[in-house]
Amino acid sequence: MSLSPDPWVWIAAILTLAVFSFLYRENPFYRAAEHLFVGVSNGYFITFTWHRILVPSLIDPVGHGQKLWLIAVAFVGALYFTRFIPKISWLVRIPIAIFLGYGSGMSLLRSIEAGIIEQVKATVVTRAMFANWQTGLWAIIILIGVICTVTYFFFSAERKGVLKPVSYAGIVFVMVGFGASFGYTVMARISLFIGRLQFLLGDWLGLIR
């Protein structure tokens, strides 16, 4: 056993243990680590936003007389702060409306392209897929799975007649997918935990190499 002489390793180890203490119950050690984490991350976020976004993207170009139209954009962004002035706090709705419009527009394009067109392309069964019987079989299973799953998400029709068994098969497909995803992600999380243990037992306590 050779304890680390590095004070930063000690700080990291103590904070790791403080966070792990949450497994027992909420306690002052966890609370201290939580507040420190939130405070440090906010400090980092503000510094990052200032140095990596505001200065290079706004202050530098405008300061050098370039991209002066950015002043208008900055003005709209600054309207977020009007909520601190009750008399004109309604102005905050202007940047919100712009952002919501932008967000909806951007996500609309993405949703149609990635969520519909690409999915349809990937689901359609073609002759080429039968070059090998296994890929052909999987393509058919995927097509059936997608049809059943989409049917499960019909909301404006009552689940009776043919819709009942088809939507039931749909949720079975969904749950099989979730099961696989669950197992895979749990594996990844355990590897994260192992990483922390390696840090505590290796970097800090020097018990393992």
Added chain:
Amino acid sequence: MALTCIVALLFCTLAPPGDVAARDVPNDEGGKIVVTWTRSPDPSVVSYRVLRQAEGAAEWDTLGIAGRLASRYFDEEAPNGTRYRYKVVAEADTLHGESETSGYAQAAPQWFNTGRIPTMIGAAIIFLIFLYTFERARRGAKMFIRRIAGLDAVEEALGRATEMGRPTLYVPGLSSIDDVATIASLNILGEVAKKTAKFGTPLIVPNRDPIVYTVAREVVKESYAAVGRPDAFNPDSVFYVTDQQFAYAAAVDGIMLREKPATNFLIGMFWAESLILAETGAISGAVQIAGTDAVSQLPFFITACDYTLIGEELYAASAYISREPLRLGAIKGQDYNKLVILALMLGGTLLALAANIRITDVL
């Protein structure tokens, strides 16, 4: 000496790449030219050096080096309107083979991205269907919507919080405002806030994204005003925590165990923190209603929460809770759109199998 030079010329060169052509990259914002060539037949080629010469300039500049299997190179430093021509040199150690010069090309932006025509047609179909269902809803057509267990539980869960005298926690996901799940979550937050305002139940809304925080605050404030309880709105109930994912998760976990909310809503976009939040909520004894369209996080919510809105159910939720005719019309529109998608998949498969017509080429 002359013989040495002839030998060098004969044996120290590689077969050059052929058909070198340059053209503006289509459907972009400009500033890019693509250079294409047919690879040298010489198997010893290691790489291709791409050279560029501006019109009127005397010198050729090396633009970059492409691997031996490459047959194109993107010049991403071509100012719009400047004409360039290109040469490609096959290289192997000390040997090289220089191609013919390409014709001149210049980068230019395009106003219309023709590669996105299928998207435009798809969007037009979707909008037309929605317009039709909205119009039907506006005229008072009856809109049926099937039972969604997770949403039926909202009222019950909020009632429980009221009876227990404990707050309700609403986590609007960790994504930004341009995420569909966030927009859906804010719609649901509006409906939940109306109910908490009616019941007089404290509402806690911690936020990760500064913009989402501002919108969430306005949504809650308006909901309280809409049910005639603007005085009950507590400005501190909707607050910003931090942008850092796990610091946010740590803070929300702390809130769950310190404030002991009776009901937790985890609705929106979530990543690796989903299980951390849901598991802590379960430990705290709260009734939990979760909803997300993040496929990899849904299994965790299903495992640790009482009710889970799976993907599309999240988008239907605000209409389901509010029962507003126009929103119900949107649900009907979504269903018609799903029928179109199913028809595309089935029709595409039939065409591909029966007539070998690939719908994927059209899309």
